[in-house]
Amino acid sequence: QLQLVESGGGLVQPGGSLRLSCVASGFTVDYYAIGWFRQAPGKEREGVSCISSSGGRTKYVESVKGRFTISRDNAKNTVYLQMNSLKPEDTAVYYCAAGKDSLIMDPSNPISEYVFDYWGQGTQVTVSS
Secondary structure, eight states, rough: OOOEEOOOEEEEEEEEETEEEEESSSOGGGGEEEEEEEETTSSOEEEEEEEOOTTEEEEEEEGGGGTTEEEEEGGGGGEEEEEOOOGGOOOEEEEEEEEEOOOHHOOTTTGOOOOOOOEOOOOEEEEEE
């Protein structure tokens, strides 16, 4: 059974931090790029960040650059999203996804949900005072 499970979401005050985890089971993440997406009520799903299979390349949506950091520990079959300086507009359900390295990491392409094959169920992040 192929599965991705997110954890680490919760309620945090503006300016605070959270670290999200994405753990894969049924397959190893070594040969997959991993992306993080988010979706707020009434809004389209947005690509936030992604990381290449080796961890050597990363991409971020402009709104989170300098605040979020994506990383991976392939030995633990886990990818992380460290979120600092959180803002209320970061409030959303956050999803991780896995897909083919080449299209995902092309710097000319956006972080598109259509090139990811496996998806988790999401974890809620709420930023509020």
